[in-house]
Amino acid sequence: MQAIIECKNLTHYYGKRCIYENLNFSLPKGKITGLLGKNGTGKTTTINILNGFLKPYSGDCYIFGEPSYSLSPKTKERIGLLLEGHIQYPFFDIVQIEKFYASFHPGWKKEYYFELMKKLNVSEKQKISKMSCGQRSQVALGLLLAQDPELLILDDFSMGLDPGYRRLFIDYLKEFVKAENKSVFITSHIIQDMELLIDDCLILDYGKVLLHKPTKELMSRFKRYRFEDKGAFKSGTDFYNTETIMGKTETYSFLPEKEAIIQIREKLPVNYEIINESLSLEDIFIGLTGKY
Amino acid sequence: MIKAFFYKEWIKTRKYFALVVIIGLILEAYMFLKLGRSFRFAGYEHLWDVVINKNQFLFSYLKYYPFWAGLILGILQFLPEISNFRIKLSLHLPLKETRIIFYMLSYGVISLVILFVLLSGILFLGASHFFAKEIVSNYLLTTLPWFFSGLCGYFLFAFCAFEPVWKRKLVNICLSAFLLYFFFITDFPAAYEKLSSIIILCIIPLIGITMVYYSIYRFKIGVQASYR
Numbered sequence: 001m002q003a004i005i006e007c008k009n010l011t012h013y014y015g016k017r018c019i020y021e022n023l024n025f026s027l028p029k030g031k032i033t034g035l036l037g038k039n040g041t042g043k044t045t046t047i048n049i050l051n052g053f054l055k056p057y058s059g060d061c062y063i064f065g066e067p068s069y070s071l072s073p074k075t076k077e078r079i080g081l082l083l084e085g086h087i088q089y090p091f092f093d094i095v096q097i098e099k100f101y102a103s104f105h106p107g108w109k110k111e112y113y114f115e116l117m118k119k120l121n122v123s124e125k126q127k128i129s130k131m132s133c134g135q136r137s138q139v140a141l142g143l144l145l146a147q148d149p150e151l152l153i154l155d156d157f158s159m160g161l162d163p164g165y166r167r168l169f170i171d172y173l174k175e176f177v178k179a180e181n182k183s184v185f186i187t188s189h190i191i192q193d194m195e196l197l198i199d200d201c202l203i204l205d206y207g208k209v210l211l212h213k214p215t216k217e218l219m220s221r222f223k224r225y226r227f228e229d230k231g232a233f234k235s236g237t238d239f240y241n242t243e244t245i246m247g248k249t250e251t252y253s254f255l256p257e258k259e260a261i262i263q264i265r266e267k268l269p270v271n272y273e274i275i276n277e278s279l280s281l282e283d284i285f286i287g288l289t290g291k292y
Numbered sequence: 293m294i295k296a297f298f299y300k301e302w303i304k305t306r307k308y309f310a311l312v313v314i315i316g317l318i319l320e321a322y323m324f325l326k327l328g329r330s331f332r333f334a335g336y337e338h339l340w341d342v343v344i345n346k347n348q349f350l351f352s353y354l355k356y357y358p359f360w361a362g363l364i365l366g367i368l369q370f371l372p373e374i375s376n377f378r379i380k381l382s383l384h385l386p387l388k389e390t391r392i393i394f395y396m397l398s399y400g401v402i403s404l405v406i407l408f409v410l411l412s413g414i415l416f417l418g419a420s421h422f423f424a425k426e427i428v429s430n431y432l433l434t435t436l437p438w439f440f441s442g443l444c445g446y447f448l449f450a451f452c453a454f455e456p457v458w459k460r461k462l463v464n465i466c467l468s469a470f471l472l473y474f475f476f477i478t479d480f481p482a483a484y485e486k487l488s489s490i491i492i493l494c495i496i497p498l499i500g501i502t503m504v505y506y507s508i509y510r511f512k513i514g515v516q517a518s519y520r
Contacts, residue, residue, distance in 0.1 A: 096299075
């Protein structure tokens with residue numbers, strides 16, 4: 001499958017602090033890929049590098065085959081960008097901002113924008129600066145949909161949104177991607193939302209890519225196991241983030257259920273009861289990256 | 293597309309910039325009212341003596357106005373762009389970044405030039421009513437560096453505003469203050485009439501433009517951008 005975004009040996013530092021080293025990943029066309037990671041793992045750094053707002057210390061990053069730090073106007077036209085916090089021009093009202101952006105995009109679909117604006121119940125003369133965070137998010141989304149780009153890059157789309165606006169955002173995004181050749185690269189702090197949306201999951205840990213897998217595969221294979229062993233269990237390479245709190249242990253693994261249970265039993269002195277659980281994406285994220 | 297950029301900048305600045313224009317007009321009206329009053333009370337002979345023998349410049353009220361006009365326009369235009377790094381939205385538009393900046397700056401330059409030509413025109417017509425041609429041209433030459441300082445203040449504000457590193461921003465502010473000093477060395481009539489002075493006056497705004505591009509370049513490559 002054709003890669004729409006490709007990062008090769010990406011390394012970045014802020015001063016002496018290493019954000020990541022030799023990061024490699026590529027994103028296929030036509031998928032929604034979620035970039036997950038704890039605070040400070042480099043999600044926004046990655047988004048900035050992808051949009052050419054940050055030159056990496058070393059390595060290459062390509063979007064539609066072009067180096068991300070020097071995207072041509074034609075390529076920029078194919079990319080829709082949502083900045084963290086749904087940032088837009090606050091001095092415009094909802095009609096003025098549409099008029100402004102429409103001049104830059106030949107395939108502008110204003111009906112998409114105004115359909116969303118009708119739902120907001122705000123006056124045409126209302127300034128964006130006077131809108132709530134939720135309303136601003138809809139303005140930003142409407143503009144992105146009207147641009148009709150091939151690739152959407154969304155930095156923390158759920159920031160500051162109540163559940164209703166988050167769901168509205170997700171519903172519209174899903175419809176957008178259903179159209180041919182649309183791809184989305186998205187980050188969010190609220191991982192529950194991502195579960196409803198993303199096809200692929202790219203998880204960053206401090207300094208590296210921890211995992212890049214289809215969300216379905218992750219949700220069907222990654223399990224949590226709990227047992228009361230008073231801390232006797234010592235995890236091996238197949239188990240993630242084993243933690244014992246007040247004599248109760250929990251660990252996570254990609255191993256098939258039976259095999260995982262056999263391995264756990266082998267390491268326990270007594271035949272404790274082992275409970276295995278299917279997990280939400282948020283639990284999977286915590287299982288892979290740890291709570292701290 | 294340039295129309296769209298001008299539209300954006302116009303929406304951003306129109307109300308406050310209109311206020312700046314009105315203040316400029318009021319300032320000139322006040323200067324001429326005061327001048328007329330002085331002519332009536334002190335007499336032509338006395339004022340001619342003050343102007344010709346004592347080399348006093350009668351429009352000094354105008355001295356810092358162009359600088360403030362340029363600075364205020366810069367603030368109105370670029371502060372919304374730097375707050376929340378909104379400039380990223382502009383730089384992401386499907387145009388070359390250099391062109392995007394050029395369009396934004398063009399709006400400011402055109403607005404300021406229109407304002408300054410208007411004020412200079414009024415100054416020319418008003419002064420021609422009271423003084424001989426030579427004095428009027430001397431007066432225009434005296435105000436020229438002040439009008440240049442307006443353009444320069446505008447560019448230098450952008451230069452400082454877009455700089456991504458705070459320490460460097462302070463250095464830029466000091467450098468800008470130093471460059472702006474050249475426009476206000478003296479208000480002796482036609483002190484800047486020498487060609488070399490005029491060349492320096494033209495070079496400083498050019499340095500200003502170049503430095504805006506430099507700051508944008510530094511912003512674009514994310515120099516020490518750990519805060520964003």
